[in-house]
Every structure is written in C-alpha cells, then in structure tokens.
Amino acid sequence: MRALIQRVSKACVSVDGETVGKIGAGLLILVCAMRGDDEGEAVQLASKIAKLRIFRDAADKMNRSILDTGGAALVVSQFTLAADTKRGNRPGFSEAASPDEGKHLYEFFAEQLQSHGIPVERGVFGADMAVELTNSGPVTIWMDSADRR
Template sequence: MKGLIQRVSHACVKVDGEVTGAIDGGILLLLGVEQGDSQATADKLLQKVLNYRIFPDADGRMNLSLSDTAGGLLVVSQFTLVADTRKGLRPGFSRGAAPDEGERLYDLFVHRARETHGAVETGRFGADMKVELLNDGPVTFLLEVPPVD
C-alpha cells in the first residue's frame, strides 16, 4: 500500500463540480492499494500517516504529527500511484488491487481513520475527481507499507 502525503494549508476534492471533501490545514493523502494488501497493511499505513512528523514545532523543526496538531486528513483514492513505471513510456497497472478489493480497503482505511482521528474527509472511490490544494512547504512524502499478513 502506498500513500503520498502532502502537508497542505487547504485542500478539496470535487466530483462533477460538487465538493465531496475539504480540509483546512493538515494532510492530503493520495492512497494506492496494491495486490496483497490487507486490513493489517491499511492499519499500519494509517498509523504512519497519523504519526509521521511533518509539521513544525515552536522552533520550526518538523517534530509534530497530524495527531499532535489535530489537523484535517483528506483521503483520495489514487490507483495510478501503484503503477509500474520502470520500463517504457506507458504505465502498467498489474500491481494494483482489483477494483472491488481496492474499494474495500479504501473504505476500511477511511473508517479506521475516522475512528482514530475524527477530522477525515474523502473523495469518491473510482470517480473522476478534481483535487485542489495549497502545498505547505512544499512538503511531500511517499509512504510505502509492504503487504502485512
């Protein structure tokens, strides 16, 4: 499972011109689900997202996490994040989870995030989405969690 996190001043996602999720300061998470991912993989990535220290402390050092700052979390499904780009000029998507399994794990991730963090907004799985954001820093990290049994 992969998560591209961006520290944002604000972000929103729209489907057919309608805002489905919006946050002020916090993290925009683009979430990619791969074959072999499980509930345990999702839980491990969620803990990493919530506790990864990318927010500045009083001295301006990245020492605070989303849990520390109580910022918003905007979760957007992004199957292209798991594409194989090692060869050629066209991405391969054989690593991605099947759509129904990807949606199940995405929904589980969001459910657990809401239980743990509360301030969670989302896009719509499988939809054509428009994402707007103001990256703060810019600060962007790719978090990867291998499948966990």
C-alpha cells in the same frame, strides 16, 4: 498499500464540479491498495501516518503530528500510484488491487485514520476527481507498506 502524503494549508476534491471533500490545515493523502494488500497493512499505514511528525513546532522544526496539531485529512483514492514504468512509455497498473478490494481497503484505511481521532474527508472511489491543494512547505512524503515487510 501506497500513499503520497502532502502537508497542506487547505485541500478539496470535486466530482462533476461538486465539492465532495474539503479540509483546512492537515494532510492530503492519495492512497492506493496494491495486489495482495490486506486490512493489516491499512491499519499499520493509518497508524504511521497519524503519528508522522511533519508539522512545525514552536522552534520551526518538523516535530508535530497531525494528532498534535488537530488537523484534518483528505483521503483520495489514486490507483495510478501503482504505475509500473519499467517498460515502454505507457505505465501498467497490474499491481493495483482489484477495484472491489481496492475500494474496501481505501474505505477501511480512511476509517482507521478516523479511529485515531482525525477528522477525515474523502473523495469518491473510482470517480474522475479534481483535487485542489495548497502544499505547505512544500512537504510531500511517499510511503509504501511493502517497504515495512
């Protein structure tokens, strides 16, 4: 699974002009299931993100996790994280999981994150979404479960 994590002071996602998910301080997590991914990778990725120390402590160092700060997470599916740009100018997405498997792993990932005690809001899988955020720092981190295999 791939995730793009952004530390935010606020974020929201809308579908057809209606807000479907909204958080204050915490993490906006754009997530994509890749072909061959399974629930084990979703569990591992959620655990790693829950413990990722990217929030400032009293000494202004990135030394606290979302668990430490009591922040929330907004999880948004984004299959374009599977983009392959090696050939030509049009990205290919054949490495993304099938829509059914992608939806299952997206929802399972969000549930796993929530099982750590993190309040989780979600986008709508497969929908045309508008995402608004205020990136704090800015802090943006790329994670890929394939890097940990």
